[in-house]
Amino acid sequence: MTNTLFPSPPSAADWRESAFDLMRGVAAYSGSPLMSGLAAVLGKHPEADLGNAFNHKQVGSKMWARDALHETLGRSLGKIVLLGGWYGILAAILFDDSSFDIDHIASYDIDPAVGSVAETLNQAWADRFSALTADMYALDYAALGADLVINTSCEHIADLSAWLALLPRGVRVMLQSNDYFSEPTHINCVPNLDAFAAQAKLSRLDFFRQPEDEEIHPVHADRVGLINRGRRGSQPCARRHPGRGRDPAGCGRRVQP
Ligand SMILES: C[S@@+](CC[C@H](N)C(=O)[O-])C[C@H]1O[C@@H](n2cnc3c(N)ncnc32)[C@H](O)[C@@H]1O
Numbered sequence: 001m002t003n004t005l006f007p008s009p010p011s012a013a014d015w016r017e018s019a020f021d022l023m024r025g026v027a028a029y030s031g032s033p034l035m036s037g038l039a040a041v042l043g044k045h046p047e048a049d050l051g052n053a054f055n056h057k058q059v060g061s062k063m064w065a066r067d068a069l070h071e072t073l074g075r076s077l078g079k080i081v082l083l084g085g086w087y088g089i090l091a092a093i094l095f096d097d098s099s100f101d102i103d104h105i106a107s108y109d110i111d112p113a114v115g116s117v118a119e120t121l122n123q124a125w126a127d128r129f130s131a132l133t134a135d136m137y138a139l140d141y142a143a144l145g146a147d148l149v150i151n152t153s154c155e156h157i158a159d160l161s162a163w164l165a166l167l168p169r170g171v172r173v174m175l176q177s178n179d180y181f182s183e184p185t186h187i188n189c190v191p192n193l194d195a196f197a198a199q200a201k202l203s204r205l206d207f208f209r210q211p212e213d214e215e216i217h218p219v220h221a222d223r224v225g226l227i228n229r230g231r232r233g234s235q236p237c238a239r240r241h242p243g244r245g246r247d248p249a250g251c252g253r254r255v256q257p
Contacts, residue, residue, distance in 0.1 A: 003171070016046050033124030034096040041087070041120050048117045053087045062090045064211055065176055066097060072207040073148070075101050081146035082107040083136040083163075085152025088118025088129070094098050097245040106144070108134045140165060152176040155186040160199050175200055175226050197226065 010018070016145040023039035026032075039049055052058070068195065077100055082091055085107030094100055105128065107118050115131035136157065141149070149167060154160050154177035167173065177196055181189045190196040193210045208226045 016042065032096070034092050034121075037092055037121040037123055040123060041117055044120050047089060047113075047119045050087070050179050053089055058089065059093075061152070061176065061178075062093045065090060065150075066093055068207050068209070069094070069148075069174060070097075071098060075099060078147030079103045079145065080105045080148045080150060081141070081144050083109075083149070083151040084156055085109050085118060085131065086111075088114075088115055088121045088131060088150060088151070090123075090150065091118070092121050094130070095122065102128065103147075104128050104130075105147075107131045108136060108139065110135045137163055137166065137181065139166070140170070146171060148172045148174065150174045154196075155180070155189045158187055160188065161201055164200060164202075168239060173202065193226075200226065202226065 020039065020042040023035065023042050027035040027039045038050070038054065041050055059175070077094070080091075080102060082105055084196075085091065086109060090106050091105045091107050094102060094105065105122075105125075107115075107130070109115065109118075109131070110133070112133045115133055118131035119126070119129070122131075136151070149171055151157075151163070151173070152175075154175050157163055160175075160177075164173070175196075176192070177188075177190050178186070179189050179191050180186055190199060197205070199207065204227050227247065
């Protein structure tokens, strides 16, 4: 009888080869450009930490962000500037969703190693995607002219309000952070949604929630996110929704996305 198992524990190279083969099969079967992009990353960038970037929690937080964007802003997202874009997974998830119209996504990251991975992942939308190396504190946001600025790496930057102060007044912003304090690269986690709002000091909140799907996001990986159309101002949420915390249609807390 043919032995269909590895004769001995597979080496790391064998695992990579198998993952590449598997992903190409998934891509062929599903016909998904995103799955093809993932297969291409496995083939071209074996050094990329894809298992971490595309684990179920990371994907869950990006799907949550996608749904929040759709619920709040609808179909037309225009030109998006994405900060701390890493391997471009949120960009790929947004492009892959036919319920959005997206003109362009520019993904900026301070790490020069991630841009080529992001471009490979987003190869199906290469005409509308670019990955650039830059410190988000050093960009000229007025010149970039984004319709929407997304930063899902707020836990990775030292001073969120100093960064927000660089944005043109009135630009739409989506922010996401978490309370995963034990991860050493997380230098600016928040314990809860109120702390996040206090840190961001946005002038208006259109969406302000913390998911509670504990199965995917255990206690230490909760994410908090918010979307707004302005920046600066005091008492960000209470201004529009004095009953915050009891208003699921507005700034509800612990409301299922
Ligand atoms: C681990 S990743 C993404 C985490 C985030 N929770 C997510 O899934 O989108 C954080 C990224 O932020 C980037 N980053 C950190 N500081 C930055 C800065 N000042 N400007 C641009 N990118 C930065 C890092 O290089 C890294 O790729």
